[in-house]
Amino acid sequence: MNLATDYLGLRLRNPLVVGASPFCDDTYVARRLEDSGAAALVMRSLFEEQLDPPPVLRRLPGQSATEAMESFPDTADYQLSPERYLRQVEHLKSQLSIPVIASLNGHRPGSWIGFAERLEQAGADAIELNFYQVVTAPAIAADQVETEMLETVGLITGAVKIPVAVKLSPFHASVAQLSVALELAGAAGIVVFNRFYQPDINLEDVEVQSTLRLSEPSELLLRLRWLAILSPQLRASLAATGGVHAWGDVAKSILAGANAVHVVSVVLKHGPPVISTLLHGLQSWMRCHGYEDVQQLCGLLNLKRCGDPAAFERANYIRTLQSWKV
Numbered sequence: 001m002n003l004a005t006d007y008l009g010l011r012l013r014n015p016l017v018v019g020a021s022p023f024c025d026d027t028y029v030a031r032r033l034e035d036s037g038a039a040a041l042v043m044r045s046l047f048e049e050q051l052d053p054p055p056v057l058r059r060l061p062g063q064s065a066t067e068a069m070e071s072f073p074d075t076a077d078y079q080l081s082p083e084r085y086l087r088q089v090e091h092l093k094s095q096l097s098i099p100v101i102a103s104l105n106g107h108r109p110g111s112w113i114g115f116a117e118r119l120e121q122a123g124a125d126a127i128e129l130n131f132y133q134v135v136t137a138p139a140i141a142a143d144q145v146e147t148e149m150l151e152t153v154g155l156i157t158g159a160v161k162i163p164v165a166v167k168l169s170p171f172h173a174s175v176a177q178l179s180v181a182l183e184l185a186g187a188a189g190i191v192v193f194n195r196f197y198q199p200d201i202n203l204e205d206v207e208v209q210s211t212l213r214l215s216e217p218s219e220l221l222l223r224l225r226w227l228a229i230l231s232p233q234l235r236a237s238l239a240a241t242g243g244v245h246a247w248g249d250v251a252k253s254i255l256a257g258a259n260a261v262h263v264v265s266v267v268l269k270h271g272p273p274v275i276s277t278l279l280h281g282l283q284s285w286m287r288c289h290g291y292e293d294v295q296q297l298c299g300l301l302n303l304k305r306c307g308d309p310a311a312f313e314r315a316n317y318i319r320t321l322q323s324w325k326v
């Protein structure tokens with residue numbers, strides 16, 4: 001059975017990629033992931049704020065936790081400094097045979113972009129660019145945000161030879177138009193979608209509370225929809241990230257159009273051996289259904305044969321609402 005896939009122009013032995021996370025901080029853990037079957041690893045992000053530091057605001061006496069959250073961490077509070085990040089890329093590359101993807105996290109064109117070249121020189125096989133931002137100013141229009149993103153992608157892809165993937169937010173008015181524009185700007189792949197960490201409110205302390213929650217399987221549905229919409233429209237690779245917890249989720253992501261499937265939460269919960277469990281499940285299912293090659297599945301259930309995907313989505317929506325009877 002052939003599970004090999006092309007992702008960002010890289011030949012992967014199978015579609016399972018360990019998504020951006022702290023796993024690669026420890027080379028021993030990274031090797032366990034490779035031994036368990038992971039086809040590539042994405043390192044945690046290096047942030048624009050680490051490379052172009054904003055003014056450091058410290059929590060002042062009497063300042064509430066909410067007010068203190070307005071300040072960025074001090075440079076020493078980041079897990080990997082830029083120099084250590086580069087050394088870790090080199091170290092991972094010397095210890096692993098699978099591709100290592102570095103991650104840059106920022107959105108404003110600026111001098112931080114120059115770091116992409118150093119990541120390439122350190123041996124990174126690709127760069128994943130995470131555009132995490134929450135636009136809160138009413139004066140900032142959607143096209144301004146997207147123009148900056150396109151400019152950033154153009155600057156990075158113009159500076160390096162390795163492929164650059166963009167980890168996109170689902171909160172754009174036209175995800176399809178933006179994805180095509182990102183591809184034209186040089187992106188070799190689109191990763192759908194960034195998860196937004198949403199603070200809760202602690203009623204006991206009457207404070208805003210930031211917690212990192214692992215994903216839920218239900219989060220995959222949004223990704224499946226957009227993989228199915230985007231896959232006939234792009235030549236760039238597609239990856240799913242968010243809500244992949246079982247082998248069936250891997251199969252569904254590929255059927256919808258993913259060339260690679262990122263996993264993080266499920267590995268944090270169950271450890272590296274879960275990678276081989278997911279791969280075995282995928283292979284058994286393929287065998288049962290007479291599939292020999294993962295390429296036979298890729299995009300099989302995308303919206304290629306759908307004349308008008310927007311009408312299809314709306315018709316499905318209306319039919320679903322109408323099917324509920326009291």
Ligand SMILES: Cc1cc2nc3c(=O)[nH]c(=O)nc-3n(C[C@H](O)[C@H](O)[C@H](O)COP(=O)(O)O)c2cc1C
Pocket residue numbers: 019020021022043044045046103105130167193194195212214215216241242243244262263264265266268
């Ligand atoms: C502990 C943790 C750290 C993460 N760090 C990063 C990061 O540095 N950069 C990034 O782009 N995504 C980061 N992510 C997001 C993951 O790469 C992934 O997109 C998200 O968790 C959804 O995938 P999942 O459902 O498999 O967890 C992190 C997620 C977790 C849980």
